[in-house]
Amino acid sequence: MKYAIMFIYDDKKAHYQVSVPDLPGCSMTEKTIDLGMEAITKSIKSQLSTLAEYGENVPSAKSLESHRKAYMLENPYSFAQAFWAIVTIDISPYLGKSHKINVTLPELLIAQIDEKVSKSSSYKTRSGFIASACFAELEK
Incomplete structure (x- = not known):
């Protein structure tokens, strides 16, 4: 499944806020984009593993374009600071036996x-x- 990843750079703190809109609570801060991609991928897998452990469904991933438009409408002034990436996760290990x-x-x-x-x-x-x-x- 392809999950959209949002990065927002904070000039004052000199780090990126990295989040996955399809997985509420799956967010973190990292110093670089590369570290952010690596850490958010691990975080996604960890969250999916927890959902599987409790028998919860894996959330569907919306398109990057739909997330971008929604964010732009909700945050018109900080939109210029946001950029997006996509990470592909094999969700089959989290779907049960x-x-x-x-x-x-x-x-x-x-x-x-x-x-x-x-x-x-x-x-x-x-x-x-x-x-x-x-x-x-x-x-x-």
Whole structure:
């Protein structure tokens, strides 16, 4: 899942406020953008792990554009200081135990899926690709 990350630089304190709008409470301060990306990625994984531990659903990620527009409307004067990034998190470890199922698909569709998986670093397996497609469809 692709989570939008918002950075706001504080000149007075010389650090970045880093937050994930889709995960309330997932925020921190860091001295550099690189440290912010590294730390927020760990924080996202930690929060998702906690949600999974308590049987809570993984929050869906809204588009970066929708977050940007909402922030701009709410904070027109500080908007110029904000910038955005996206971090991709494999949420499958936070969805509970995997179960093997039998799915019947047309041969040509399977070939297209396998070709996409082999050419993309976003998907490690055919199952991962199908799960991602299911998430996208369920979010509609």
